[in-house]
Amino acid sequence: MDATGATRCLARLCQLTSPELLVSLWPVVLRIARLVHQFTCQTATPRELFDFETKLQRLLCEVGRLIVQWKLNSLESRDPCDLPRYLLHQRDAYHRKRLSPTRNLNCLFGKIRIYRWLYEPSESLGLSCLFPLELQLGIVAGVATPALADRVALLSSDLTQRQLLDVLQSQHQVCWGTETLRKTVAAMAEGLSPFRHQAQVAKLLSLLQQAADAGGPRKIQLVVGRDGIMLPIRGLKKYKEGATATVSVYSRWGKRLGTVYLGQMPEELQISLSDELTRLLTDVLGQWNGAPLRLSYITDAGFHPTEYFESVLCRMLDPQRPGEYLEWEWVVDYYHACQYIGDLAQVIFGPGREAYAWAAKMRRTLKEKPGGVFRVLRSAGQLRAIRGLVGEESDYESAYNYLRRHSPWMNYAERRRLRVPIGSGVTEAACKTVFSQRFKCAGMKWGIESGAPILALRVIALSGIWPEVRDAVFDSRTTEIPQLPINSTTQT
Numbered sequence: 001m002d003a004t005g006a007t008r009c010l011a012r013l014c015q016l017t018s019p020e021l022l023v024s025l026w027p028v029v030l031r032i033a034r035l036v037h038q039f040t041c042q043t044a045t046p047r048e049l050f051d052f053e054t055k056l057q058r059l060l061c062e063v064g065r066l067i068v069q070w071k072l073n074s075l076e077s078r079d080p081c082d083l084p085r086y087l088l089h090q091r092d093a094y095h096r097k098r099l100s101p102t103r104n105l106n107c108l109f110g111k112i113r114i115y116r117w118l119y120e121p122s123e124s125l126g127l128s129c130l131f132p133l134e135l136q137l138g139i140v141a142g143v144a145t146p147a148l149a150d151r152v153a154l155l156s157s158d159l160t161q162r163q164l165l166d167v168l169q170s171q172h173q174v175c176w177g178t179e180t181l182r183k184t185v186a187a188m189a190e191g192l193s194p195f196r197h198q199a200q201v202a203k204l205l206s207l208l209q210q211a212a213d214a215g216g217p218r219k220i221q222l223v224v225g226r227d228g229i230m231l232p233i234r235g236l237k238k239y240k241e242g243a244t245a246t247v248s249v250y251s252r253w254g255k256r257l258g259t260v261y262l263g264q265m266p267e268e269l270q271i272s273l274s275d276e277l278t279r280l281l282t283d284v285l286g287q288w289n290g291a292p293l294r295l296s297y298i299t300d301a302g303f304h305p306t307e308y309f310e311s312v313l314c315r316m317l318d319p320q321r322p323g324e325y326l327e328w329e330w331v332v333d334y335y336h337a338c339q340y341i342g343d344l345a346q347v348i349f350g351p352g353r354e355a356y357a358w359a360a361k362m363r364r365t366l367k368e369k370p371g372g373v374f375r376v377l378r379s380a381g382q383l384r385a386i387r388g389l390v391g392e393e394s395d396y397e398s399a400y401n402y403l404r405r406h407s408p409w410m411n412y413a414e415r416r417r418l419r420v421p422i423g424s425g426v427t428e429a430a431c432k433t434v435f436s437q438r439f440k441c442a443g444m445k446w447g448i449e450s451g452a453p454i455l456a457l458r459v460i461a462l463s464g465i466w467p468e469v470r471d472a473v474f475d476s477r478t479t480e481i482p483q484l485p486i487n488s489t490t491q492t
Helices: 003-014 019-041 046-073 132-137 146-156 161-172 178-214 268-287 303-311 334-349 353-368 372-387 393-405 412-417 425-439 448-462 466-480
Strands: 086-089 092-101 105-107 110-112 115-121 220-231 240-250 256-264 293-299 328-332
Touching (some): 046 110, 086 132, 105 146, 146 161, 146 178, 178 220, 178 256, 256 448, 268 303, 293 303, 334 353, 353 372, 372 393, 425 448
Parallel strands (some): 220 293
Antiparallel strands (some): 086 092, 240 256
């Protein structure tokens, strides 16, 4: 494209859009034409192509920025006679004041400047001023358009602050400080979080229906897990335990179809996580009207997972059979049980090949033989009577009693035959994906309040429900737009 071609394109655009926009675009169009002409006249090399694409991308972003800025400025009339003098918003009265420019508004293409009408509270009630256009457009935290805020929120669930600020500057020509970034992320988390629960319910119901439609020889499985992970908290010398939970759907063939995630920053007794998980399970099981489900709970035998099973799952009523309880199967994680077999081997044999061989044999017995845990206990008891102990008596008792106490939930051979998972690998992986990859990078320490927005966004992203939650927010925002003037006949 040369200058003549650019002029023809501009002439065609004149018939479709505003002359004001075309005047602002004209210098950029000429720069694009010159760039294309220069690349055409030069010998094509990797360096020349790289420079051409890089410069073209910047110019196209500038075109997008100018178009967005022009369009937003054309949405609200500059003539006060076209606007109501008074507005009602959330039962509070506001009166029109003046046309005010934005200071730090950014879109996907960079910084833009728009003029919008300012409405002040009619009474001194400590209310903030109102910008109806910003409410209508869904401007986030007063600094970002919905598209930019959505990208910032999604990237913040994976990237550190420094990485995200670099991405914004290099890809979107947005120069923010950490305070602006945190304000935007917190606003997005606050806006998205109320819609997460319903999206997760819909996701699980969709997965259950997918499993029902596929068919197979066994029951569809709804598998729940929860676990904790120690997090570095700012101002504290000791780590505090964060918590995560997973709800997965398995097909009739034992294949995992999908998982939704929950997470909670350190909290005493993990009450919030328990409440969220209970609400999620109750709504999913209450709305499911399809084939019967096999309900499994796979965790280690820690305090919080055990307490949740005994106090909540064992007492959860069946919504399809009034007055009866749901039949939850608790499976103690196989790999945690194997750790205690290893402890027994060390105490009985001491370090060495003999301990390793016995532990490997007992792990296979536990996993493959009916009543495998009792076979392990019997073998350990006989070896203790014959050989005595190399290690401490207390270590032997601790490992032995763990296996004996939780033996009712270690029938791994039967569960493998039914293709029921026997390991909490999904939940263990959730500890890494939800927390470790984002919250435990080198040198990181978190405040509980500052970490909560990041965790909320990360849970939504990992659950695969980001578009559904975002669309639900958009649908709800239409009710926030001020619509009714107090006196529509009084204008100026």
